Amino acid sequence: VQLVESGGGLVQPGGSLRLSCAASGFTFSRYIMSWYRQAPGKERELVAAITSAGGITNYADSVKGRFTISRDNAKNTVYLQMNSLKPEDTDVYYCKGRFNEVDYWGKGTLVTVSS
Numbered sequence: 286v287q288l289v290e291s292g293g294g295l296v297q298p299g300g301s302l303r304l305s306c307a308a309s310g311f312t313f314s315r316y317i318m319s320w321y322r323q324a325p326g327k328e329r330e331l332v333a334a335i336t337s338a339g340g341i342t343n344y345a346d347s348v349k350g351r352f353t354i355s356r357d358n359a360k361n362t363v364y365l366q367m368n369s370l371k372p373e374d375t376d377v378y379y380c381k382g383r384f385n386e387v388d389y390w391g392k393g394t395l396v397t398v399s400s
Contacts, residue, residue, distance in 0.1 A: 286310035286389050288380050293394030296370055300398070304365040306380030306391055314338075316384045318356055318363040322376035322396075329379065333365060337384075348374075370398045 292304040304320070315337055323329040333354035334343045342354050353366040363380055377393040 288391035290391045290394040293396045295397045301368045306363045308361045313361040314358040316382040319381045320365045321379045324376045372398045374398050
């Protein structure tokens with residue numbers, strides 16, 4: 286089982302990034318996929334989630350209207366489009382797959398929002 290995040294980096298405030306999470310080793314289309322983020326010394330927090338078929342999404346209040354989660358089950362990939370980025374969005378971003386109370390996590394990708 287593997288979840289590999291990519292797309293992180295340094296961006297200026299107001300900019301955009303698109304994160305990707307490529308999955309392998311499990312039936313991706315059955316899993317609820319989520320993005321979390323975590324800063325040093327803080328708890329990991331849910332950013333966005335999407336149901337297995339992609340019909341329902343959920344967002345943290347802090348990112349509503351700025352971030353969009355999507356998935357391509359044919360490519361076993363989940364995405365997080367992040368627009369209007371703020372310095373407080375600086376974190377390590379992780380993707381997670383969940384099915385029948387079994388969770389798989391990626392190793393994270395760092396997003397830094399700074400001028």
